[in-house]
Amino acid sequence: MKGKGSYTKGLISRCTNYKDSDIIFTLLSEQKGVQNFIARGAKKPASRLSGHIEPVNFVEIYYSSKSNLPSVSQIQSIDSFLKIKSDYNLLLQSQYLVELSEKFFTDISDSKSQLEKLIETINQLSSTSHHKLIILVYEYELLKSTGFGLQVFDCLNCSRNLKKSSNYFSYFNNGFYCLNCLKEASPSEELIKFTVEDQIVFRSIERRDYVGISKLDVSDVLLKKLSDCLKKSISNILGVQLKSSRFL
């Protein structure tokens, strides 16, 4: 706290122009999850705020919360992710991560650790070539931390450990059915067959074992399969498809 104002850190997820020179922006803040702010006069050429207010910018802000829409008095960039923003594909991927986080942040009580994970993931995008895998791990982690974690070790129906054989994934119920319980699945459920090798990758993602994953030599086909499963699970949970997901 400084004077009568408040202070927070966060990642800007989206900006909207308001009136002639104001900007309303959404912040994934470390204290209160998704928060909206207004930066008055930010579009004026001499404004000290404008350069910092951009989506996918990690910032610290001072604001006054006298009205429903807190007004920003000072803003300072901590990380602008310039490397991400200078590459078209990385930019699209980071936008997807931000949109995904925005949808789940409201349900997260501990938004600080989730924000740290998001920033770490965005940084990892620029430092490795396994972009799709990094996104998969983040999606997986996010689902887990919001209580929608996938059941990849036990059967959804009998709760017994999955045997070392092909099993069937249901994105409707976020987990696997063993071969014996396959008939218990609802006829409307779309089931996707996973071989033993496919499941090993899934489990490595669950364990967040980057070293293990990099040794696995995951094919593009399997990556797409895993990615589709997670995206369908996410759409099923949210009830909508993320707009930025089609650009990946």
Next chain:
Amino acid sequence: MTLGRSSLPIEIQKLIIAFSSLPGIGPKTAQRLTFYILSQSVDETLKLSEALKDVKKNLSYCQCCFFITSEENINTCNFCHEKESPSICVVENIVDAITIDMSGIHSGTYHILHGSISPMNGIGPENLKIDALINRINTESPEEIILATNPTLEGEATSMYLSNFIKENYKNIKITKLAKGLASGTDLEFSDFNTLSNAFENRTDMN
């Protein structure tokens, strides 16, 4: 008993809703505008409605540069057909084209994309006038494409997409982008890292 908005005549409610759909106008301003219209003479109000109707009915976009033009001049827009230049300046919207044109800096033609790539809003390259730009490049064979998109994340994404595409498919076309950096009248002390880094990257030789 209080008089709620639902007890107002349906015509007034409809006008309030119509005004509130405009950018920057909330329900309160919409209500104020509606009652102002109501206090005006019939002639004045009809003038406004005629003007609104004409704008939508008589105007269209030029099929070459996508600037506004009258329905009859859809293929011979004055904005692009009176100019002869080997360069095309690509802008996000009509206001940007007018601003650059009024400054007199660019004497060539323009191409208006009518938006920018914004993944979070579901806007991709296929939603912009990029196909038309490619057609123009094929037919006009310009020497230079000037990317004058806004220095925002969406504007940068658009210019990155365009420059990647043009570089890959048209080796002989020079692609340039508007400079980014310190604005006139600002202090270094208050510049953000992003602006400073751009200013350093695009510094000019003084020798």
